[in-house]
Amino acid sequence: MRVIIGLEIHCQLATESKLFCKDSTLPAEPNTNVCPICLGFPGYKPKVNKKAIDYGIMVALALNCKINKSMFFSRKSYFYPDMPKNYQITQYEIPLAIDGFLEVGDSKIRIKRIHLEEDPGKLVHVGGDITSAKYVLVDYNRAGVPLLEIVTEPDFTSPKQVREFLEKLSSILEHLGVYDSSREASLRVDANISLEGGERIEIKNISGFADVEKALSYEIVRQKGLLRMNVKVERETRHYDAERKITKSLRKKEYEEDYGYIFDPDLPKIEITDSWIEQIKEKMPELPDERVKRFVKVYSLPEIQARVLIYTDKYLADFFEECCKIYENPLEVSKWIITYLLKSLNWHHMSIRQSSIKPKEFVELLELIDNGIITERYAKELIKEYVDTGISPKKIVEKKLIRLDDFQLEKIVEEVIRENSEAVEDFKRGETKAIEFLIGRVLIKTNKQADPKRIREILLKKI
Ligand code: ADP
Ligand code: MG
Numbered sequence: 001m002r003v004i005i006g007l008e009i010h011c012q013l014a015t016e017s018k019l020f021c022k023d024s025t026l027p028a029e030p031n032t033n034v035c036p037i038c039l040g041f042p043g044y045k046p047k048v049n050k051k052a053i054d055y056g057i058m059v060a061l062a063l064n065c066k067i068n069k070s071m072f073f074s075r076k077s078y079f080y081p082d083m084p085k086n087y088q089i090t091q092y093e094i095p096l097a098i099d100g101f102l103e104v105g106d107s108k109i110r111i112k113r114i115h116l117e118e119d120p121g122k123l124v125h126v127g128g129d130i131t132s133a134k135y136v137l138v139d140y141n142r143a144g145v146p147l148l149e150i151v152t153e154p155d156f157t158s159p160k161q162v163r164e165f166l167e168k169l170s171s172i173l174e175h176l177g178v179y180d181s182s183r184e185a186s187l188r189v190d191a192n193i194s195l196e197g198g199e200r201i202e203i204k205n206i207s208g209f210a211d212v213e214k215a216l217s218y219e220i221v222r223q224k225g226l227l228r229m230n231v232k233v234e235r236e237t238r239h240y241d242a243e244r245k246i247t248k249s250l251r252k253k254e255y256e257e258d259y260g261y262i263f264d265p266d267l268p269k270i271e272i273t274d275s276w277i278e279q280i281k282e283k284m285p286e287l288p289d290e291r292v293k294r295f296v297k298v299y300s301l302p303e304i305q306a307r308v309l310i311y312t313d314k315y316l317a318d319f320f321e322e323c324c325k326i327y328e329n330p331l332e333v334s335k336w337i338i339t340y341l342l343k344s345l346n347w348h349h350m351s352i353r354q355s356s357i358k359p360k361e362f363v364e365l366l367e368l369i370d371n372g373i374i375t376e377r378y379a380k381e382l383i384k385e386y387v388d389t390g391i392s393p394k395k396i397v398e399k400k401l402i403r404l405d406d407f408q409l410e411k412i413v414e415e416v417i418r419e420n421s422e423a424v425e426d427f428k429r430g431e432t433k434a435i436e437f438l439i440g441r442v443l444i445k446t447n448k449q450a451d452p453k454r455i456r457e458i459l460l461k462k463i
Helices: 050-062 159-176 209-228 274-283 288-299 303-312 314-326 330-347 359-370 376-389 393-403 406-419 421-428 434-445 452-462
Strands: 003-012 074-077 087-090 097-104 107-118 122-126 135-139 146-152 187-195 201-206 236-241 246-252
Touching: 003 159, 050 097, 050 107, 050 146, 050 159, 050 274, 087 107, 097 159, 159 187, 159 209, 159 288, 159 303, 159 314, 187 209, 201 209, 209 236, 209 246, 288 303, 288 314, 288 330, 303 314, 303 330, 314 330, 314 359, 330 359, 330 376, 359 376, 359 393, 376 393, 406 421, 406 434, 406 452, 421 434, 434 452
Parallel strands: 201 236
Antiparallel strands: 003 146, 003 187, 074 087, 097 107, 107 146, 122 135, 187 201, 236 246
C-alpha cells in the first residue's frame, strides 16, 4: 500500500524583535514581551521587520525556490484564544517563494511554497493535553514572533525519509543562522499523510523529529487497519500524544477557504528587487552539503564521518574545526568526537553547545595520550568524567598525579629497584636505556598515574 506524506514546517526565525513590532523574541516571564501591536489593540499599525524578510530570502535561496518580486501580507481570520486580533497576519495568495526542492539521499523533495507569518500566542494546557486539560493559560510573548512556513509537495514515501529531510533542513537553517535549534519548539511540523485509497489526515504541531517519525508510523498502522476493515479514512486533523505515542482526533479538517483571507490593508506591498536578492546571495554562508565536501577535501575525513559531524549539529562541526586549528591530526579528532564524546553527550541528552566542553581542553586529552601519560582506555573514561563534571582532562589527570605523593612514589621506586636488580646493574654499567625500562615498571605499578619526569628524578637519586 503506497504511503503519501507532505509536510508543513513552521520555523521560528531567530530575529531579535518580532515580525511587526519591536518586542523581544527572547524567552521571558509570560506576557511581558508584549505591546499594543502584537496584542492587537485597535489603531496600532504593524511594521515589517526587514531582517525576517532577509532570513526568508536566505532560506528560499538555500531551498532552490523562485522568489516573488512583490511581497504581500494577508489576514487569516479565525477565533481562538491564542490570537488576540482574531486574525493572523500571514501570506496566502502570493507567498514569499515557490517551486523549490531539497535532495535527501537519492530523492528530490519538492518545496511548494515558503511564506512568512506571525506566530500566535502559546496556550499552556494545565492538567492534561489539548484534549484533556483542566484549564488553559495563554502567553502572548510568542504572539508576533516571525515564523517561516515551508510547505512541501506530498513527495515523501516513508516516515524515515521525513526524519532525514527534517534533520537536513534543520542543519541548513542552522548554517544559515536563521534559527536557534536549542529553543523550545523552534521547529514545528504539521504532517499530512494518506494511504492509497484513503483521504489524507493532518497531524498538527509536532515538535521533535523523532516524534514526527513515530506519529507517522502510528498513523500508517491505524489507517491500514481502517482500510482493511473497509472503513473510510475521512479528512481530519489529529493531535500526537507523545506520552502515549498515539494520535487522537481533534476536529474535522477545515478548508483554507473557511478563513476568509483578505490582503492586510495595514501593510504596504514590498518590492523584492534583484539587487536585494543579489546582496543576500553574496552573504550566503557555506551550506551543509558543501561543508561535507570541504571536510573530505581539507581534513581527509571519510564522507560518513563528515556527515555525522555536520548533520548531528552545526556546532559539533564548528567544534571539530576549532580542535583542528590547535591539533594537527583531524582523523584522530573526528574519531574521538564521534566515537566517544558524542556517546557521553547523548547519554546526558546534551548538545555540544549545552555542555561545557571546550576545544582547547578536549585536545589536551589527545595530547595526554600522545605523550604516553594516559592510555587510550583511560582516555575513554576521562571523556565521561570531563562531560560529567566539566573539569578539563588535564586537571583531572593532574589531580590524580598529585594524589600519589612523593613518599608513596619513592616506595614504589624502591620496590622496582629491588625487583629489577639486573636492569639497575646495566644502568650502572652505563646502559642508559635501562632507566627507561625502570620508569616503565614504575608507571605500570602506579597505573600510569605518576609523572614520568618525577619518576626519573627519584630513580636517579636512589640508584
Ligand atoms: P490545503 O490547501 O488543503 O492545505 P495544500 O495543497 O496546501 O492543501 O497541502 C497541504 C499539505 O498537504 C502539503 O504539505 C501537501 O504536501 C500535503 N498533501 C497534499 N496532498 C496529500 C496527500 N494526498 N497525502 C498526503 N499529504 C498530502
Ligand atoms: Mg495549507
